[in-house]
Amino acid sequence: MKDERRPARDEVNPLAMQPNLYTPASSVLELRSVSCAYEPQRPAVHDISFGASEGEILCLLGPSGCGKTTILRAIAGFEPVRTGEIFLSGRRVSSSSETIPPEARRVGMVFQEYALFPHLRVADNIAFGLRQHSRAERRHRVQDMLHLTGLEGFERRYPHELSGGQQQRVALARALVQNPVVLLLDEPFSNLDPDMASRMRQDLHVLLRRMKTTTILVTHDHDEAFAMADRIAVLNKGALEQMDTPERIYHLPATPFVADFVGQADFIPGTVKEGLVETELGPFPNTARSPEGASVVVMIRPDDLHLFPNKAAACRIVSRQFRGSENLYTIRLASGQLVHCSESSTTVFDEGTAVDLRVSATHTVLFRHGPL
Amino acid sequence: MVSIRQQLTSPLQWVALISAALILLPLGYVAALALAADVIVWQRLWATRIPELLANTVSLAATVSLLTLLLGVSTAWIVTRFDFPGRRLWEVALVLPLAMPTYVLAYVYNYLWGFGGPVEQLWQALAGPQSHLFSPQSFWGASLVMTLDTFPFVYLLTRSALLTLNVSFEEVARTCGASRLETMWRVTLPLLRPSIVAGVALVVLYVVSDFGAVSLLRYQTLTYAVFQQMTGRSDNQAASILSILLVVLALLFLVTERWFRQKSRFYQTAGRYRAPERTRGGWLQNASLSAYLASIVGASFGVPAWLLVVWTLSPEAQEALDGRFFGFVWNSAVLSASAASVGVLIGLPLAYLAVRKPTWLNMSCLQAAYAGYVLPGPVAALAVLILFLKLLPFLYGTAVVLVIAYVIHFLPAGLQSLEPSLQQITPNLEEVARTLGSSVRETWRRVTFPLVRNGFIVAWVLMFLQTMKELPATLLLRPVGFDTLAIRVWLEASEEYYRLAAPSALLIVLVGLPALALLLSRDWRAA
Numbered sequence: 001m002k003d004e005r006r007p008a009r010d011e012v013n014p015l016a017m018q019p020n021l022y023t024p025a026s027s028v029l030e031l032r033s034v035s036c037a038y039e040p041q042r043p044a045v046h047d048i049s050f051g052a053s054e055g056e057i058l059c060l061l062g063p064s065g066c067g068k069t070t071i072l073r074a075i076a077g078f079e080p081v082r083t084g085e086i087f088l089s090g091r092r093v094s095s096s097s098e099t100i101p102p103e104a105r106r107v108g109m110v111f112q113e114y115a116l117f118p119h120l121r122v123a124d125n126i127a128f129g130l131r132q133h134s135r136a137e138r139r140h141r142v143q144d145m146l147h148l149t150g151l152e153g154f155e156r157r158y159p160h161e162l163s164g165g166q167q168q169r170v171a172l173a174r175a176l177v178q179n180p181v182v183l184l185l186d187e188p189f190s191n192l193d194p195d196m197a198s199r200m201r202q203d204l205h206v207l208l209r210r211m212k213t214t215t216i217l218v219t220h221d222h223d224e225a226f227a228m229a230d231r232i233a234v235l236n237k238g239a240l241e242q243m244d245t246p247e248r249i250y251h252l253p254a255t256p257f258v259a260d261f262v263g264q265a266d267f268i269p270g271t272v273k274e275g276l277v278e279t280e281l282g283p284f285p286n287t288a289r290s291p292e293g294a295s296v297v298v299m300i301r302p303d304d305l306h307l308f309p310n311k312a313a314a315c316r317i318v319s320r321q322f323r324g325s326e327n328l329y330t331i332r333l334a335s336g337q338l339v340h341c342s343e344s345s346t347t348v349f350d351e352g353t354a355v356d357l358r359v360s361a362t363h364t365v366l367f368r369h370g371p372l
Numbered sequence: 373m374v375s376i377r378q379q380l381t382s383p384l385q386w387v388a389l390i391s392a393a394l395i396l397l398p399l400g401y402v403a404a405l406a407l408a409a410d411v412i413v414w415q416r417l418w419a420t421r422i423p424e425l426l427a428n429t430v431s432l433a434a435t436v437s438l439l440t441l442l443l444g445v446s447t448a449w450i451v452t453r454f455d456f457p458g459r460r461l462w463e464v465a466l467v468l469p470l471a472m473p474t475y476v477l478a479y480v481y482n483y484l485w486g487f488g489g490p491v492e493q494l495w496q497a498l499a500g501p502q503s504h505l506f507s508p509q510s511f512w513g514a515s516l517v518m519t520l521d522t523f524p525f526v527y528l529l530t531r532s533a534l535l536t537l538n539v540s541f542e543e544v545a546r547t548c549g550a551s552r553l554e555t556m557w558r559v560t561l562p563l564l565r566p567s568i569v570a571g572v573a574l575v576v577l578y579v580v581s582d583f584g585a586v587s588l589l590r591y592q593t594l595t596y597a598v599f600q601q602m603t604g605r606s607d608n609q610a611a612s613i614l615s616i617l618l619v620v621l622a623l624l625f626l627v628t629e630r631w632f633r634q635k636s637r638f639y640q641t642a643g644r645y646r647a648p649e650r651t652r653g654g655w656l657q658n659a660s661l662s663a664y665l666a667s668i669v670g671a672s673f674g675v676p677a678w679l680l681v682v683w684t685l686s687p688e689a690q691e692a693l694d695g696r697f698f699g700f701v702w703n704s705a706v707l708s709a710s711a712a713s714v715g716v717l718i719g720l721p722l723a724y725l726a727v728r729k730p731t732w733l734n735m736s737c738l739q740a741a742y743a744g745y746v747l748p749g750p751v752a753a754l755a756v757l758i759l760f761l762k763l764l765p766f767l768y769g770t771a772v773v774l775v776i777a778y779v780i781h782f783l784p785a786g787l788q789s790l791e792p793s794l795q796q797i798t799p800n801l802e803e804v805a806r807t808l809g810s811s812v813r814e815t816w817r818r819v820t821f822p823l824v825r826n827g828f829i830v831a832w833v834l835m836f837l838q839t840m841k842e843l844p845a846t847l848l849l850r851p852v853g854f855d856t857l858a859i860r861v862w863l864e865a866s867e868e869y870y871r872l873a874a875p876s877a878l879l880i881v882l883v884g885l886p887a888l889a890l891l892l893s894r895d896w897r898a899a
Contacts, residue, residue, distance in 0.1 A: 115540035128550075
């Protein structure tokens with residue numbers, strides 16, 4: 001993405017294309033104004049509406065306590081809804097008056113800690129939900145799943161004899177073997193070490209694409225959401241802040257919260273003058289069409305800024321953080337405000353260096369105020 | 373591996389070794405006596421008593437475990453998975469029977485269920501004047517009393533397993549299409565199995581080593597027979613042989629249980645804690661659940677306790693509350709306090725070394741100390757008795773012998789709370805104190821001791837209370853004319869002076885209640 005960036009500000013780019021955000025007719029899963037949970041120990045959610053179409057991977061992203069797991073549990077049928085309705089394949093499964101039990105919903109669920117039955121072998125764990133099928137059919141399906149998840153040869157093992165990654169694959173196999181209408185994943189990678197997590201992410205992505213399984217994934221890690229999701233729903237304090245493609249969530253966040261949550265962001269105050277937003281870093285187009293004289297903030301990502309050493313400049317490098325593929329500099333502006341700037345990892349400037357800053361963003365994001 | 377010579381440099385090590393030897397010596401002596409016995413003695417016992425005693429003991433243990441399994445698991449399930457008015461009250465009340473020593477419950481049931489007693493009258497009013505229930509002094513009587521007294525072991529362990537069970541297991545079963553009932557059979561109960569088995573194991577050990585109930589209900593078990601051989605026939609050799617048989621039986625059982633636990637060691641059922649969903653029902657469900665729990669608590673604690681209060685308040689019993697009675701109280705208190713103090717002093721080096729320097733030597737010292745676990749009261753008494761008769765006869769008939777028997781018998785109970793409290797302090801805590809400039813002694817005083825203090829207190833109190841209600845060893849070893857509360861209950865109850873026995877029995881039950889609170893506070897957090 002960075003390579004494609006050009007100075008022109010209003011060109012047509014992939015971010016400008018509106019994805020099909022809300023298509024109830026083709027939805028496998030649909031939530032209509034769902035509110036739930038008034039127990040004190042669980043986060044409440046208010047008035048959530050979204051849908052997921054066939055084969056889509058949808059990610060619920062937010063900080064802990066934002067209600068993302070509550071929504072997942074409401075879809076599974078563990079959490080009654082107070083108002084609103086949930087539909088699975090066009091069938092109403094939750095409403096304020098009725099909650100169809102989880103066993104009658106045909107959802108597959110993978111828990112954060114996998115919850116493999118410790119008293120059953122891998123094959124029996126996977127076959128757990130296949131009681132109604134014949135013995136031959138069961139064996140056939142389990143073999144298929146073992147093959148798909150790369151677990152051949154492990155069917156006689158007990159869960160405690162498997163590594164974390166293998167356990168996760170068993171949990172996935174157990175959920176997928178029933179051909180669920182929707183697959184629910186609750187922070188599936190949080191118990192794995194980072195290397196293993198990124199490998200499992202890729203494998204899972206391939207597997208879900210191949211099986212065309214509609215998936216709802218809950219996570220607090222935006223990198224994970226970016227890597228996996230077709231669309232991301234960002235949640236905060238029980239409310240839906242934005243629902244969009246990963247690219248648009250990152251570059252065109254709808255709220256300061258989203259901007260701040262999905263990556264490093266700085267908020268530069270400015271004032272609207274003669275159709276432009278005047279800031280310390282120069283003028284920006286008034287994309288929000290704010291009235292003349294209004295004070296607004298401009299969101300800047302570190303990769304939108306470039307620094308050039310200049311002895312006469314008023315900005316100073318405060319610190320440098322080496323991140324492997326890049327250097328992240330913290331820079332103090334003349335007003336005292338701190339901003340961040342990422343440069344290639346091979347050019348190194350010392351702390352205290354006076355620098356000029358240049359903005360090269362393809363788009364300008366304006367808010368009335370910074371994150372609260 | 374560290375050589376023995378190196379290990380023997382620390383004085384603490386010597387203390388531990390000597391304590392372990394002191395504990396093992398009497399047991400070894402009993403074994404030696406039994407094995408040295410003439411073959412004819414073995415043959416005589418084998419031909420006359422042993423088959424019957426073994427059958428009685430095993431069938432009682434089997435029946436009681438089955439019944440406690442039913443009562444314990446069902447009550448635990450009800451209080452953890454249902455919501456109804458008074459649930460929290462029942463949750464606590466179901467533990468109360470543990471405060472009632474078996475001989476107290478047995479003696480109350482001798483009256484309640486006995487010939488012409490209230491239960492029989494009620495039964496005859498319902499089923500006709502000629503009908504009879506089984507006598508309390510029978511297999512079924514003993515089973516009933518032991519079940520009512522020991523089901524809380526199963527209840528407690530099952531309950532805490534149910535509360536810490538990771539709800540995700542059940543939820544994932546539901547998403548796999550299993551109904552509530554199916555989930556219970558296929559997932560929850562199999563996962564609870566280790567806890568249930570541990571509870572039943574406690575019950576079996578308790579039943580096998582019980583003396584109080586079987587002696588008052590005149591039901592012949594191995595433990596009771598050891599006592600009879602020693603008192604009735606003064607035949608210590610025969611008693612040794614029966615003791616060894618009993619210990620082997622208990623060991624066999626323990627090994628099986630250990631093996632089973634090894635097999636299910638991987639059951640990591642705990643996890644992210646989420647309160648289980650409790651079912652709310654209509655008034656009919658609430659009423660029937662309450663009635664079920666009420667009848668169990670009533671039969672095992674409510675009615676007996678109420679009877680004890682009534683009897684204590686009777687003029688007959690009031691008359692007996694004189695200086696002599698307070699003498700018994702004093703005797704009990706002094707004996708229990710000394711046994712508990714000696715127990716903590718001996719237990720500390722054993723537990724400390726086993727936790728901090730788990731060499732094979734230290735571990736075996738600790739295991740030796742746990743030997744008392746499989747020693748029923750009469751056997752511990754027998755072991756100490758014959759050893760002292762042989763080595764230090766002048767001490768025989770003094771309270772010293774009694775205290776030593778108590779320590780051997782109840783040290784495992786103390787160790788069980790000393791060990792975890794030492795385990796919870798990681799060496800890092802002491803090391804960080806050292807880096808902050810504290811000396812070894814100062815570290816012990818300012819860091820280690822404050823952390824283990826509560827474990828000490830719990831261990832002391834548990835040993836104190838266990839000793840307080842101990843019966844068979846006291847009966848066998850007490851100095852002449854030296855009576856304790858437990859002895860009084862048993863003597864009066866044997867003569868069917870129900871009212872006279874009541875004040876002592878009531879006092880023992882009341883003193884036992886704080887011990888229950890202590891035991892519970894350890895695994896009650898989850899509630």
